[in-house]
Amino acid sequence: MAPLTRPPAAVLQEPDGRPPDNLGRAVGYMLLAAAVLPGINACAKYLGEYSVIQITWARYAGHFAFMIVLFAPSNGLGILRSSRPKLQLLRSALHCGSAVLTITALGMVSLPTVTAISFLSPLIVTMLAPMLLGERLTLDRALAVAVGFAAALIIVRPGFGDQNLAMVLLLGNALCSANVQILSRRLAAHDRALTSNTYMVVIGFVLMSLPLPFVWRNPADMQDVIAFLLIGIFGGIGHYFLVSAYEQAPASFVSPFNYAQIVAATILGYVIFGQLPDLWTWVGAALITASGIYLLLRERRRGRA
Numbered sequence: 001m002a003p004l005t006r007p008p009a010a011v012l013q014e015p016d017g018r019p020p021d022n023l024g025r026a027v028g029y030m031l032l033a034a035a036v037l038p039g040i041n042a043c044a045k046y047l048g049e050y051s052v053i054q055i056t057w058a059r060y061a062g063h064f065a066f067m068i069v070l071f072a073p074s075n076g077l078g079i080l081r082s083s084r085p086k087l088q089l090l091r092s093a094l095h096c097g098s099a100v101l102t103i104t105a106l107g108m109v110s111l112p113t114v115t116a117i118s119f120l121s122p123l124i125v126t127m128l129a130p131m132l133l134g135e136r137l138t139l140d141r142a143l144a145v146a147v148g149f150a151a152a153l154i155i156v157r158p159g160f161g162d163q164n165l166a167m168v169l170l171l172g173n174a175l176c177s178a179n180v181q182i183l184s185r186r187l188a189a190h191d192r193a194l195t196s197n198t199y200m201v202v203i204g205f206v207l208m209s210l211p212l213p214f215v216w217r218n219p220a221d222m223q224d225v226i227a228f229l230l231i232g233i234f235g236g237i238g239h240y241f242l243v244s245a246y247e248q249a250p251a252s253f254v255s256p257f258n259y260a261q262i263v264a265a266t267i268l269g270y271v272i273f274g275q276l277p278d279l280w281t282w283v284g285a286a287l288i289t290a291s292g293i294y295l296l297l298r299e300r301r302r303g304r305a
Contacts, residue, residue, distance in 0.1 A: 054212060063235040063239070083190045117155060148292070
């Protein structure tokens with residue numbers, strides 16, 4: 001049988017005029033995002049002696065600077081032009097709340113734990129979809145969600161003290177993140193991804209700037225200065241790779257590769273903090289990953305049908 005070949009570039013176009021999917025490039029972008037994004041939490045955990053507000057502000061400030069340098073020259077103020085500004089504000093505030101909850105929880109649990117439980121958000125989207133998106137919750141979807149939440153309990157194993165508070169914070173983060181994803185779906189039909197990301201960064205920067213003078217503390221040494229700079233750089237570069245991945249291929253294809261963040265977070269946790277997940281954390285992370293990938297693959301099959 002003759003080998004399969006791609007047609008000339010001139011005819012490579014989707015029926016709706018979009019450029020064709022580039023699966024290899026999409027995977028590359030997603031793996032780069034998965035390698036870079038855990039650096040945000042690593043820097044936040046390293047800076048744990050500072051106020052959560054100051055750390056979150058640095059995360060948004062660096063990302064804001066990245067957006068200005070990369071996109072403002074070619075887009076100007078048009079980058080903020082939205083047909084759904086109220087939804088953009090709500091989405092951005094939820095993202096900021098998610099960041100605050102995550103950074104607070106990082107002072108109580110390890111990097112891999114925070115990363116693994118953050119992946120509950122796609123399962124929460126599935127659970128909320130019937131109410132907010134009008135999608136049907138089938139039995140297999142409900143079971144995947146139940147397995148994911150059981151896995152979160154396996155990871156955290158709530159008992160007393162910080163573990164219970166960490167569980168509440170991480171579930172709050174996952175809930176905020178899920179609503180961000182749902183609003184992203186709604187906004188995708190009206191605004192560019194670049195506009196949504198810009199709103200997210202600008203609103204987060206403004207919200208954290210308001211209380212910043214009351215909690216500001218000068219960095220103690222050059223290492224802390226570098227960590228404050230890197231947290232924003234990691235945010236800007238990581239989200240750029242993430243958006244680029246979704247522009248190159250369908251989410252149902254490329255999203256499973258995002259679970260590589262758990263591996264990257266484990267490596268960073270060991271190298272920087274000398275922490276390694278125990279057996280039950282690995283079991284819980286594997287179950288959350290399996291549940292999320294199952295839902296993604298199911299959506300992919302449904303899309304084909």
